[in-house]
Amino acid sequence: MSELDAFRHEIRSWLEENCPAEMRRPVTSESDACWGGRNYTFQSEAQRQWMERCAARGFTVPMWPTEYGGAGLSAEQAKVLREEMARINARSPLSSFGIWMLGPALLHFGTHEQKLHYLQPIARGEIRWCQGYSEPGSGSDLVSLQTFGEDRGDHWVVNGQKIWTSYADKADWIFCLVRTDKANKYQGISFLLFDMASEGVTTRPIRLISGASPFCETFFDNVKVPKDQIVGEVNRGWDVAKYLLGHEREMISATGGGERATSLGAELTRQGIELDPVLRAQVALYDVDALAFAAMSEKFSDEARSGRAHPAQPNMMKYAGTELNKRKHELTMMAGGTAALEWESEASGGGARSRGWLRTKANSIEGGTSEIMLNVIAKRILDLPGA
Amino acid sequence: MSELDAFRHEIRSWLEENCPAEMRRPVTSESDACWGGRNYTFQSEAQRQWMERCAARGFTVPMWPTEYGGAGLSAEQAKVLREEMARINARSPLSSFGIWMLGPALLHFGTHEQKLHYLQPIARGEIRWCQGYSEPGSGSDLVSLQTFGEDRGDHWVVNGQKIWTSYADKADWIFCLVRTDKANKYQGISFLLFDMASEGVTTRPIRLISGASPFCETFFDNVKVPKDQIVGEVNRGWDVAKYLLGHEREMISATGGGERATSLGAELTRQGIELDPVLRAQVALYDVDALAFAAMSEKFSDEARSGRAHPAQPNMMKYAGTELNKRKHELTMMAGGTAALEWESEASGGGARSRGWLRTKANSIEGGTSEIMLNVIAKRILDLPGA
């Protein structure tokens, strides 16, 4: 038996023993996932157990070093773990911006002390993080952000406003882009960390056109942030942000690619929907594009894993994938007719179809608009002038 | 009987007597039309007669003043003439850039002497004109034109190159935009007239992707142009050009509107073509757009005639109309299948369908590209900033 096979064997037994039956069903919504944090209410004892058992083995962050709460697995081993978890439909033990976003930034830019201090609580689901990037005046043009941290010697005093901070109302800490030099646009931003319970922090949830959302507006009124709560150097936070943005787009585009492409027309037919001839044609043309994009996702993922992908290619994947998803939901609404217009009824699952359709409209805005993606393709891939 | 009825009566009798039977059939191609000029070979005696009889009555340019070769008709009278000619399918007696383009410019900007000198020969079909605007480096950016007229006291010496000069190889004279001041972009262009038989003028026909074309490249090598052969003031030729460009776009968009909108699907069905279900859907969606555009053409034409149209609206009409026409021909090619691919065969009328399809690709380029039209709409109608 190869070493990897032995590892697989070990994992399989461990999962068999430790993954509660309730945790072997797919997560059905964001609130169904396990988010952890100081004030988190577990949905069930099984959910708590599963998170804690994984955390104890380092399996909430399998590839992080053991000293930071990970399991120190190699890429192959991590893949085995994923495969074995998928085999029994095991849920992810912990959903966390700390794991997805801050962790990679700290691992890359943090000091040893910071890693020791911040990563363990993330891995154990003890501290829940949120991300403070966008501001009302700084969306696509993120670098124009105005939230200001005034230098007061051993601390900054932060004033300003963030928007689109997911779960700001539930998070314990925030990683936040703050201007620390007004004279220097790119090199005047710092990447600060602070407690959301600090005096002067308030949040307000944002209601979307699709209904309630995890997004918040977050306000900072003279928030005190000690000088050691910074990732990377002062005024060099943009480097950290860029690193994470690339990471995020790759994640978003990878997510799209992961799903097995299915035929929308077949799915609608399974739902008993009869397609008008013109709509049938549109669905067929959509299916062509969707199945072709599935091939593209597979190709991109193969290329990315083997280091063959153009570094700007995630921008193309995000652009094409999100535009496709919006189109799919438009077609689904047309196919559903008046039934798809229902907003609150029980029959419609509380308007699941119409709310889902509206939610997709954000796909081509969040994480970089389609326009920004096209700009980046024009500049970095096509090498067009002045782009 | 009203005065207009009397006029109609008079016109009807005159046409009855003077319009030869052969001239009561529609023109089938550009070469079938009567173009006149010094070297023109009439297609038939009837064609010559019809042109000369009309010219004698001023009916080649019915609304021009009689002293310039017109009939001095009012708008209502001219409409009666058009209606009565249409009633018997009478052809236009004379096709001419002199009538369509130079005439309006001279009537608006010319001196009395120039009008007397140039307009009569145009009206009588004695001098055929061509238009020298575009240059290889100056297409959309027409004002950057480089053909230069050097001031030599009583004349200019013109050097340079024009492109897209329709029928330059058949024309007697040219009206031509020439730079006469290199320091001043807009106010450094003059609108010159000169004989194509002048020493130093050569032309070369342009072969298009659709085959032979009336377009030429035209070269000027030290062409001498007397100082009185200018329309408007020196260095103010751009005003004349702008006036004519507006005129041209209006004409193009009006032409589109004149045709009665028909269903493409019905036409293809009449041709015995069975439509694939997806193509049927695309044709139906096209027909929706085409029939809606026909309503728009009617509305625009009604508004333009009553002075209600936005002055930049012809740009919208040109944009929408030409894009629609290109789409129509794409669909026609799809419907025709391999039969539509034939390029030279007798069965295909010498590749009429494929050549016609390719020719439409110029629609959204000539007379102002779609991109320029969209720029103008953004700026002049939508008032978007910095457009």
Next chain:
Amino acid sequence: MPLYHTDDQAMLADTVRTFMAEQGGIKSQLRHWRDTECPDGFGHGLWRQFAELGLNGILVPEADGGLGMGHVEAGIVLAEIGRNLTPSPFLTTAVMGATALAAASDELKGRWLPGVLDGNAVLAVAIDEGTKHDPQRIALKAERAGKGFRLSGTKSCVIHGASADCLIVAARTSGDDRDADGMTLLAVPKDVAGVRHDRIRLVDSAMASHVTFDNVELDGSAVIGAVDGGREVLNRIVAAGRVGVSSELVGVASGAFGITTAYLQTRKQFDRLIGEFQALQHRAAHLYSEIEIAHAAAYKAQQLLDAGSPDAELMVSVAKAKASSAANLAVREGVQMHGGVGMTDEFDIGLYMKRERALTEFMGDGNYHAGRVAELSGY
């Protein structure tokens, strides 16, 4: 007839636009009735103000106390309803309902027209029984019972159904579901026994209901037009509804476009107004062109309908299809060009998106009407 407003029409348009801007605005009407969870989804006060302006009788002959105008004029009103996203029973009552009543007996007119004209009554029209518009298929049964009829069956997603004082119902009195003949129009008062409304709020906050008819007894006077011969009147109701909703969609498109171009002229990113970016300019210019064309198509269809032209049916389908696609583009571009804030309930652009979807579905979506264009053109 030229395709621009007569002086009278221009005056009407001015009046309605001013009135609606003052009284029919998004905040005071749509958001108000939505946020207070009004079970009607619209305000009766505004409906009576419509009546005071005479708008409720716009399609009612002068002899019957109305203004005796046509679909062009009704379209003027509906465009402003669309632009302001005003929830209103105008389309179902004053356009479709009034078209039905025009074919009704004096007794029915006497019973329902006064309420329509003074804004105290609301009508709704119950045609479709499935999730997609299909007036060719009428299955709801109306069996003869004594001198009247007994109704059994369902109607799906009837706009303003539960709020309506009277439902105009297309019922099958003989033949098969898809027969053109054998269909009868019936006026069903609100209070009659056996009618059940399952109220549903739609994505655009309009209220509709699924209606169940459980042995509903009606007497013979409920019939509009001839027994078994309701198809022609239904066609007129349907045409009025389709062209009316086309104008409303053009209004929705114009409203969405207006707030979007305003946003382009004020929002800055990268130290420039986003309206300076050529990619957005070109998309905005294209959208402008689409909306203009949709407007012309609706206008032309209304003229043809008012003139009783045989080409009207085709052009009505063209108008509905084109208005749907133009409005759809307008709201999609609108949300995207607004960026993140366009996704929030705080901004209005999302409300336009919701209304567009509902109106596009109502009386046949773009694909349905493209299919109709093909059929009417013989392919």
Next chain:
Amino acid sequence: MPLYHTDDQAMLADTVRTFMAEQGGIKSQLRHWRDTECPDGFGHGLWRQFAELGLNGILVPEADGGLGMGHVEAGIVLAEIGRNLTPSPFLTTAVMGATALAAASDELKGRWLPGVLDGNAVLAVAIDEGTKHDPQRIALKAERAGKGFRLSGTKSCVIHGASADCLIVAARTSGDDRDADGMTLLAVPKDVAGVRHDRIRLVDSAMASHVTFDNVELDGSAVIGAVDGGREVLNRIVAAGRVGVSSELVGVASGAFGITTAYLQTRKQFDRLIGEFQALQHRAAHLYSEIEIAHAAAYKAQQLLDAGSPDAELMVSVAKAKASSAANLAVREGVQMHGGVGMTDEFDIGLYMKRERALTEFMGDGNYHAGRVAELSGY
């Protein structure tokens, strides 16, 4: 298998790309054979050079003297043919013809394979009888006559038909026109009596012919596969053709896109490179994305076909539809972005437009294949 080239495939791609850039260019091949009005529409010299490189045997098993490679490798060659617009009998001979011969008797192989492999023979495939691709309908009659067959009927627009030394013909030996069974594939040599070619030059300067079979006598050895049982082999030929032309279309799209972006980087208007205009940048970036996706789809389809996957048929239709639409967009944008000069024969972009049209039509256009995707997906 990952969706990127193995080292061997990458080497093949390099070789072919270099060779084609040197020998297969637009000026030396397409324009040359077009302007000299070559009745074949392609050059036999280049065809023999293909043979010298071994490319003609790319799909021929090693046992039969070929390279024994797959559709992925054939696609590499076809992409370069597309990029250079090279007129070549590669697709009909080395891809479709070779696929047919793989199912043929040793006698037929012995007769035709050597010529294919050394570049002295050309094959053509005659399937369709109408103006639109429809391999389900085979009406051309092959009646039994002695030990052989007598053929009567027509085949429409056979690419390289008159140039081919052997035509692979799908004929009806029993049943009705649209029956899957009862179809037989026959190898018809050039010199057999009763075959008439009406040569036609197509828009892209390729030569095709309408072929009339007037009581053409063939002996039984002409049969490829089983009598009445040719459908399965035909399906393989058709799949090979479709996925092959998909790669060629991706090559056409890339070639057109390449010269267009180069133009954007050099042409100035309004004192700026036109590639600086954001509206054009966004359209170019979108087009890039479409071409990349089409490329991936063709690649995936080839892998599935090479692996004998049951999903191959669906993916082949996806590939052909997507490659057609991406290439169509590439040439339309290409001509428009070139402006006036794009309309002249002097520039190459118009040649790409012509080739795209012909290839899109060949083996089923985008709509045909979208319809296939719907059918194969059960709707």
